[in-house]
Amino acid sequence: MTRQTHANQCPLEELSLNAIVELLRRNGMRITRNRIRIIDTLLRAEKPLSLDEIQTRTGAADYATVFRVMTVLENLQVAQKVNLNRSCSYYELVNPKQHYDHIICTECGRVTLMIDSCPAEKVERKIEKRYGFSDIRHSLEFFGKCRECS
Amino acid sequence: MTRQTHANQCPLEELSLNAIVELLRRNGMRITRNRIRIIDTLLRAEKPLSLDEIQTRTGAADYATVFRVMTVLENLQVAQKVNLNRSCSYYELVNPKQHYDHIICTECGRVTLMIDSCPAEKVERKIEKRYGFSDIRHSLEFFGKCRECS
DNA sequence: GTACCTGCAAAACCTTTGCAGCATC
DNA sequence: GATGCTGCAAAGGTTTTGCAGGTAC
Numbered sequence: 162m163t164r165q166t167h168a169n170q171c172p173l174e175e176l177s178l179n180a181i182v183e184l185l186r187r188n189g190m191r192i193t194r195n196r197i198r199i200i201d202t203l204l205r206a207e208k209p210l211s212l213d214e215i216q217t218r219t220g221a222a223d224y225a226t227v228f229r230v231m232t233v234l235e236n237l238q239v240a241q242k243v244n245l246n247r248s249c250s251y252y253e254l255v256n257p258k259q260h261y262d263h264i265i266c267t268e269c270g271r272v273t274l275m276i277d278s279c280p281a282e283k284v285e286r287k288i289e290k291r292y293g294f295s296d297i298r299h300s301l302e303f304f305g306k307c308r309e310c311s
Numbered sequence: 312m313t314r315q316t317h318a319n320q321c322p323l324e325e326l327s328l329n330a331i332v333e334l335l336r337r338n339g340m341r342i343t344r345n346r347i348r349i350i351d352t353l354l355r356a357e358k359p360l361s362l363d364e365i366q367t368r369t370g371a372a373d374y375a376t377v378f379r380v381m382t383v384l385e386n387l388q389v390a391q392k393v394n395l396n397r398s399c400s401y402y403e404l405v406n407p408k409q410h411y412d413h414i415i416c417t418e419c420g421r422v423t424l425m426i427d428s429c430p431a432e433k434v435e436r437k438i439e440k441r442y443g444f445s446d447i448r449h450s451l452e453f454f455g456k457c458r459e460c461s
Numbered sequence: 462g463t464a465c466c467t468g469c470a471a472a473a474c475c476t477t478t479g480c481a482g483c484a485t486c
Numbered sequence: 487g488a489t490g491c492t493g494c495a496a497a498g499g500t501t502t503t504g505c506a507g508g509t510a511c
Contacts, residue, residue: 224476280433
């Protein structure tokens with residue numbers, strides 16, 4: 162019946178609870194209390210969250226459930242892991258209208274979203290041609306000492 | 312006596328066994344069979360290696376020793392972790408003369424080094440000014456399907 | 462000879478899965 | 487009512503540490 166959107170390039174029109182719920186529905190998945198809460202938590206997050214943090218902020222779901230919900234969202238390409246160079250994974254929602262890179266303080270760990278235009282986007286086309294890759298996405302993080310830690 | 316080079320921006324003049332051995336010596340660390348072998352293995356590597364791979368290729372050191380040697384090299388800033396989006400860490404040496412970004416195939420996992428000039432380097436100065444960060448480095452990986460997997 | 466490094470083993474962590482009961486559609 | 491989701495518990499992997507003996511200097 163409903164088709165997997167796994168190969169879909171841009172599964173969302175916009176980043177909102179409704180849009181994500183609609184996506185779940187289109188894919189034949191159920192809208193549960195846990196999923197709503199987790200999505201809501203991610204929408205409010207000011208930085209990428211670990212599974213632990215999502216569970217704490219959500220205040221309800223089991224850790225394994227958080228893991229499974231995040232796996233679902235990742236497969237639907239509305240969430241992605243962010244590399245913060247730590248021992249566990251951090252997740253954030255993917256905004257279809259706006260791509261953010263991250264600046265991570267190596268001392269205090271605080272994550273800053275970079276609002277400037279992304280320097281890597283232009284290169285993706287070049288890589289498709291020169292290296293023969295397709296379906297390219299990228300992950301760009303800057304690490305350094307923030308003003309307070311300097 | 313010898314000073315920590317932790318804050319040093321460019322601990323190496325060039326990427327060679329001698330240069331790294333000299334750095335270890337300057338920092339009061341011992342030159343051991345294991346360390347030589349591991350550094351040699353990393354110098355020959357055509358891609359970032361996991362602790363497992365380093366141990367296998369080195370063919371001698373204990374896993375915990377590989378871990379500890381890599382931690383030392385990372386602290387001296389001659390090695391760094393690379394984000395391949397897998398379940399374990401991958402390491403590569405840092406070349407002071409040449410910075411490489413990576414293109415990772417999401418199907419077969421093969422890692423390609425990107426020889427083009429890095430699009431993120433120019434942005435680092437801007438981040439120092441605009442966001443007040445210092446000692447900036449970055450990590451940039453492209454993910455996509457390689458020609459063979461398409 | 463001293464201080465550091467290593468191997469072995471175990472602990473600590475994070476991620477992933479099995480399964481029975483529960484909730485959504 | 488059927489199917490998919492959840493909680494609990496346990497297993498699976500990777501990373502990290504303690505400690506006694508070995509090695510570089």
